[in-house]
Amino acid sequence: MEIFKTVSEMQQFALAARRAGRTIAVVPTMGYLHAGHFSLIDRAVAEADLVIVTIFVNPTQFGPNEDLDKYPRDFERDVVNCEAHGATAVFAPSPEAMYCPDHSVWVAEETLSRELCGRTRPVHFRGVTTVVTKLFNITQAEIAVFGRKDAQQALIIQRMVRDLNMPVRIIVAPLVRDADQLALSSRNRYLSPEERSRALSISRSLLAAEAKLKGAGPALAEAAAAEVAAEIAANGGRIDYVSALDADTLQPVTPATRRLLLAVAAYFGATRLIDNIYLEF
Structure with missing residues (x-):
């Protein structure tokens, strides 16, 4: 090489x-x-x-x-x-x-x-x-x-x-996750064990939202985003954003949306983490 x-x-x-x-x-x-x-x-x-x-x-x-x-x-x-x-x-x-x-x-x-x-x-x-x-x-x-x-x-x-x-x-x-479902990132090494445990609220809530939205379509996207934000905040995350958007335009979801991006950026300690789910309807 x-x-x-x-x-x-x-x-x-x-x-x-x-x-x-x-x-x-x-x-x-x-x-x-x-x-x-x-x-x-x-x-x-x-x-x-x-x-x-x-x-x-x-x-x-x-x-x-x-x-x-x-x-x-x-x-x-x-x-x-x-x-x-x-x-x-x-x-x-x-x-x-x-x-x-x-x-x-x-x-x-x-x-x-x-x-x-x-x-x-x-x-x-x-x-x-x-x-x-x-x-x-x-x-x-x-x-x-x-x-x-x-x-x-x-x-x-x-x-x-x-x-x-x-x-x-x-x-x-595709996005790749660690064994505990945290999205892989070079910045994960900054997390203390306690911060990493709390940061799992990101992937846990996103994957729960994915399961819910697969059967419901984009109509529940905003409600799903609110649930994700609530769980992250409950685990001490400082939220930069939790947004459900049309994955092609990054504009608000409409009934015509066929590809959905539910994206998160949040801080645990000083470490900013991002994660998302991507769905096609």
Whole structure:
């Protein structure tokens, strides 16, 4: 497995592969990989000739007082796991390699990014869409795999690819949960045992809502969201949002809604966790 740390080396490798007629899939990550990431790599391996995993803690998607400096990192372990899951290459640039000191060009989505996480993290998605565009250009990927846990991010990337005519097929892979049903996240390591126990109220209430909504359709979406919020609050969670939205538009649910996203962001201690369920009717 190859490891690249400069843009030029990664781009040259990718362009040579494209000239040789090989398909490239990219799995963008911020590292500290877990089983959720491994599922994305496995899916990419099944879809393409070459798989590039990017490991880059992107500073432009963190706002003031967020956890950029303490975001978990373990590059050596990540490399071992990428190779074990069949990745062809790892691209792990420095911030200086990715952003010129006077960089001034951004890619911004201006509708979907205003909802959910965008309300309290106003610079986040501009950083995401900009870095993902750069990673697509650098890796020359024809396929990109993202996880359903970051449902808003995946929808925004799909919209970006559509609106900017990027020749990249986006695959959104299922959300992966730990044995206790907590959605897998690199940030879970911040939780104390007691905080983790209380944080299980997120997945417990979401999965109960999923069972209820499967038989009822979107009509009960708002009531289900209120029940989720009540259980999280009862377990000491500080709620950022609990929202039931049309999964295609991130607008309020209507009788015509055919895909529903019930999404949560909540703090347990200092750790912000996100989770969701996705339903088709």
